[in-house]
Amino acid sequence: MSGISKYNEGKRIAFVLLDRFSMIAFSSVIEPLRLANRLLGADEYVWSTYSLDGNPVRASNGVEVKADFSVKDLEDADVTLLCTGLDVELLPLDPDLGKRLRRLNAMGRTYGALCTGAYLLARYNLLDGRRCTIHWENLRSLKEEFPAIDVSQEIFTIDRNCITCAGGTASLDMMLRLIAIQHGTHLAHEIAETFLYQNIRAGESVQRHDxxxxxxxxxxxxxxxxxxxxxxxxxxxxxxxxxxxxxxxxxxxxxxxxxxxxxxxxxxxxxxxxxxxxxxxxxxxxxxxxxxxxxxxxxxxxxxxxxxxxxxxxxxxxxxxxxxxxxxxxxxxxxxxxx
Missing domain, CATH: 1.10.10.60 (Homeodomain-like)
Structure with missing residues (x-):
């Protein structure tokens, strides 16, 4: 987890929304940031949404979300997260997105993915030598297609400047962990309490019921x-x-x-x-x-x-x-x- 110290330096977060992304995973990372700003009394976190072409993106539940920018405008975010969901395997690779993610990685910026997004990171060759996780429905296929990648069954992983999350409410646990790294566990617990979320899970928690x-x-x-x-x-x-x-x-x-x-x-x-x-x-x-x-x-x-x-x-x-x-x-x- 040592590499995530880079997260302490930045508060600009980019969410790249791709077709049929998971709304619960997306909202579960944005809402803790909103509440952190409110409790801190300042805009400590600033976030923007991106799509491949700058147009709105439809989530898997049918709700359309406006994009602030196109990925061509993705230049220097401190944390960049791919938000995907259903049928991630059918999404075409976008050269601009891959190029910008690799550039951010070379700059030492934090990047990662929610829900099924680790599959795209693997296709962009951004998980080589990294530990990652993905939603349990995609675990076996990711391991089969990319046998050299260290795929975990944990709800989220932090490997240097790469963070991945299995999606769902695990996105909330991941973001609370990142907020705790930057502002302390007291703030993270205060946010969780406001959300009526009683037990913040560690990344090592398993995804599925026994x-x-x-x-x-x-x-x-x-x-x-x-x-x-x-x-x-x-x-x-x-x-x-x-x-x-x-x-x-x-x-x-x-x-x-x-x-x-x-x-x-x-x-x-x-x-x-x-x-x-x-x-x-x-x-x-x-x-x-x-x-x-x-x-x-x-x-x-x-x-x-x-x-x-x-x-x-x-x-x-x-x-x-x-x-x-x-x-x-x-x-x-x-x-x-x-x-």
């Missing part, structure tokens, strides 16, 4: 089995291997899965691998064969057969539909929740 909260299941054996499955997507274990790992017989493990998920361990595992494959197809440009192998399928033919049975389309059709913005429901997806 498996118990997500599934509503409290059987330790089945939860361990689910965690192990998630760790072995590329090299799936057999039912017998899974059972041995959690100290059960294959028959006992199958009974547990049928009771809690109404399916066999193998069926649950296959759905998990196919859901992962769908995420990679949508969020990366990796060839279908690479996605198949990354999700434990030995051939594209077997992968395609399983994929069509699960989602009602082939992997190639999935990618094409997603890139063209066609909703799955519009093409008769057979996606089902696991009950």
């Amino acid at each position: 498996a118990e909260a997500r599934t509503g299941i409290y059987n330790a054996k089945i939860l361990d089995a689910v965690r192990i499955m998630d760790l072995h997507i590329e090299d799936p274990l057999s039912c017998q291997q899974l059972a041995m790992t959690v100290n059960l017989s294959p028959r006992q493990l199958e009974r547990l899965f049928r009771r809690h998920f109404n399916c066999t361990p193998g069926q649950y595992y296959l759905r998990l691998r196919l859901d992962t494959a769908r995420d990679l197809l949508r969020r990366t440009g990796r060839p279908v064969l690479d996605v198949a192998i990354a999700c434990g399928f030995a051939s594209t033919s077997h992968f395609t057969k399983c994929y069509r049975e699960r989602f009602g389309c082939t992997p190639t059709e999935e990618r094409q539909s997603y890139q063209w913005g066609i909703a799955p429901a519009a093409r008769g997806s057979k996606t089902q929740a696991i009950s």
Whole structure:
């Protein structure tokens, strides 16, 4: 965190808004700054919004936000944050934005991203040798596409002059941390209290609820089995291997899965691998064969057969539909929740 001392020198913050950015992540970083100014009785922080062309930008919730400037006017901000959200993988790279971000980095300015913005920083080669985080829905795809980058599951990271945040209310925790660095923890806690935000989280906090909260299941054996499955997507274990790992017989493990998920361990595992494959197809440009192998399928033919049975389309059709913005429901997806 030592490099963030640069943040102490600056109060000019640039928010680069990109199409379908997350409104909650954006408002959660601006509001602490507004309140800090009010409590300090001075305009300690000054911020501006930027878009690629200077025109308003529509957030993922449909609200349009006015941009103060174009990225061509982004010259010398002390902190620059990319604000993104849905479908960040489909955003085109803007040469002006990349050039200006690299210039700010060379000047020692602080830069970073909210929600899914770390993906763009990676594409601009601004995360080399840096530790970063991204929203949990994009974690696996970012790791797959940029294996050399150190991707964390924390809610926010500060690595020298690079700050990244998983978005949502974690943006509030990150900004409160930065305010505390500059003005002390008392001000940060006063801001949090005004927002009725009782527990400021450290960056090391995990993004997701634990498996118990997500599934509503409290059987330790089945939860361990689910965690192990998630760790072995590329090299799936057999039912017998899974059972041995959690100290059960294959028959006992199958009974547990049928009771809690109404399916066999193998069926649950296959759905998990196919859901992962769908995420990679949508969020990366990796060839279908690479996605198949990354999700434990030995051939594209077997992968395609399983994929069509699960989602009602082939992997190639999935990618094409997603890139063209066609909703799955519009093409008769057979996606089902696991009950």
